[in-house]
Amino acid sequence: MxxxxxxxxxxxxxxxSIHDLARAANAARADLGLAPLAQDTVESYVGDGAASLVARVLADDMAAEFDGSELQQKGMTQFNLHYRAGLTIAxxxxxxxxxxxxxxxxxxxxxxxxxxxxxxxxxxxxxxxxxxxxxxxxxxxxxxxxxxxxxxxxxxxxxxxxxxxxxxxxxxxxxxxxxxxxxxxxxxxxxxxxxxxxxxxxxxxxxxxxxxxxxxxxxx
Known part of the structure; x- marks a missing residue:
């Protein structure tokens, strides 16, 4: 070799990067009237890209997939805003x-x-x-x-x-x-x-x- x-x-x-990912994910959930998730939970949803993360975070379900629903589109928009504004806070x-x-x-x-x-x-x-x-x-x-x-x-x-x-x-x-x-x-x-x-x-x-x-x- x-x-x-x-x-x-x-x-x-x-x-x-989990602190900043979890912060942005929970900020997006808050924007949609949802309660925050534990950081460990958000961490378990990481690995398959932002769309999968948003789908899983909104549903609080590892099996959730991004299907383009209105809720997911709103969640994606808010996650993009929050995460891009704080990529390297923590x-x-x-x-x-x-x-x-x-x-x-x-x-x-x-x-x-x-x-x-x-x-x-x-x-x-x-x-x-x-x-x-x-x-x-x-x-x-x-x-x-x-x-x-x-x-x-x-x-x-x-x-x-x-x-x-x-x-x-x-x-x-x-x-x-x-x-x-x-x-x-x-x-x-x-x-x-x-x-x-x-x-x-x-x-x-x-x-x-x-x-x-x-x-x-x-x-x-």
């Missing part, structure tokens, strides 16, 4: 992320973001956090016709970087990240501190507990 580039998930992998990098990204960038290793978060949030968030320039390719949840767990975002990224999928490492925190990597034939690493659970059952190539443990994986 020769790693020639690394693709990262965003929320739960590079940044802890959002922060996990330990050692900034230093590791900088070191990898200095090594000349191409880096990418592959997230299910929409572009309208992903791009300004990366800019506000000061790491936008570290990434050679950024694929958000609405950049392509399909998002993770589809292999398409990974295949698109590898193509943009001019490398084979088997030489691109996917680093994430959830089932969607591992499924996408397996569907694409990419080596993969899970971080243990993110929003995923039952990590041992996902069949990742490795699980790391701190972000800079990536170096040991790469050296192996």
């Amino acid at each position: 020769s790693i020639q580039a690394i693709a990262f998930d965003l929320d739960g992998t590079l940044v802890d 959002t922060k990098f996990y330990p050692k992320v900034q230093e590791t990204l900088h070191a990898l960038h200095e090594r000349g290793l191409p880096l990418a973001i592959i997230t299910n978060k929409p572009e309208r949030f992903t791009l300004p968030l990366l800019r506000e956090l000061g790491v936008f320039e570290h990434f050679d390719v950024i694929v958000a949840g609405d950049t392509l016709p399909e998002r993770k767990p589809s292999a398409l975002p990974l295949a698109h990224t590898a193509d943009k970087l001019g490398i084979e999928l088997e030489n691109m490492l996917m680093v994430g925190d959830s089932k969607n990240d591992i499924l996408a990597a397996k569907n694409a034939g990419c080596p993969n690493v899970l971080v243990s501190y993110g929003y995923g659970d039952e990590l041992e059952k996902m069949g990742a190539d490795a699980i790391i507990h701190r972000f800079d443990e990536l170096f040991a994986f790469l050296e192996e």
